[in-house]
Amino acid sequence: KGAVTLKAGSTSLAAKKTYSLKSGARKTVTLKLKKALAKSRKVTLRITAEGGKTVTKKLTLTRAQGAKATASAAPKRVVAIEWDTVENLHMLGMAPVGAADLKGYDTWVAAPRPKGLKDVGSRQSPSIERIAALKPDLIVVPDYRSTKNLAQLKKIAPVLVTHPYPASGSQLNAMITDFRALANAVGRKARGEQVLQELSNTLARAKTKVKNAGRAGQTVAIATPGGTSSAPAIRMFTTNSATADVVRRLGLKDGWSGSARYGFATVGLEALSRLNGWLAFVYPPQFQRQIASITKTSAYKRLPVVKAKHVRTLGGTTWLFGGPRSTMLFADRLAASLSK
Structure with a gap:
């Protein structure tokens, strides 16, 4: 029961030979791959478990740096x-x-x-x-x-x-850590690092776009509806949120201070009067009625950011609690909205 890991070492395991792990033995076998075995990268592993039951596993070894090979089958389901x-x-x-x-x-x-x-x-x-x-x-x-x-x-x-919402620190960094852990767990480490490089490249391009638009260093607060059509409220993303971290990585200043467990604070419309700079509304189509009920009020129209025409709406569905894909989509759309 459990994975058996094969590591490079001093003990030779001959091909086509049966080895048994006695009761209480560790589930790590050390081996030095012989040329024939290293070439074929195929091995049949027979494990005699406690009680005499024998389990046979046919494995394909993947050679890694440092001459290490792992035989733990990656999860598929x-x-x-x-x-x-x-x-x-x-x-x-x-x-x-x-x-x-x-x-x-x-x-x-x-x-x-x-x-x-x-x-x-x-x-x-x-x-x-x-x-x-x-x-x-x-x-x-x-x-x-x-x-x-x-x-x-x-x-x-x-x-x-x-652990997407740590007690302290950046939730964007936590997302990256969780993504790496998942990639490693399913045997897709190389692909995971490729995706994270795509994320890094996307943030860099978006930052350049913001700079070229003359917006670098400006303040941007991110908001999404958080109430109902009859009782509208606003979710403002706080300093520790992944969303605010993206804002900073684009060369901007995040416009809502404070910290919250899930990265946002729910406030009434009047709280937006303290905003300086820009307000970016992010919402999927199903929030259209809530947005309409907010933006038609006189209180909204009196907001300094509204009077200054410093409100932007990110089009489409932009999910703010996702992984690298959602983060890249948000960064691209935010940079595009500020470039208009």
């Missing part, structure tokens, strides 16, 4: 409890076998995903039965979604717990 994992797996060239609240994903994230995924219920309370029925070999769940069912999930499959 992943269940995603949060939307960012669905998005991130797509960027890594994978598809989960199941995910929570796929209808919500299609509405709010609106990012590409494979068809035919199984819905495992809500993100808050996913169905343990549906997850188990999919026979996953990895479940990915954020820490704030795992407080009630982590023990149950671990009985089904190994669990990767992500």
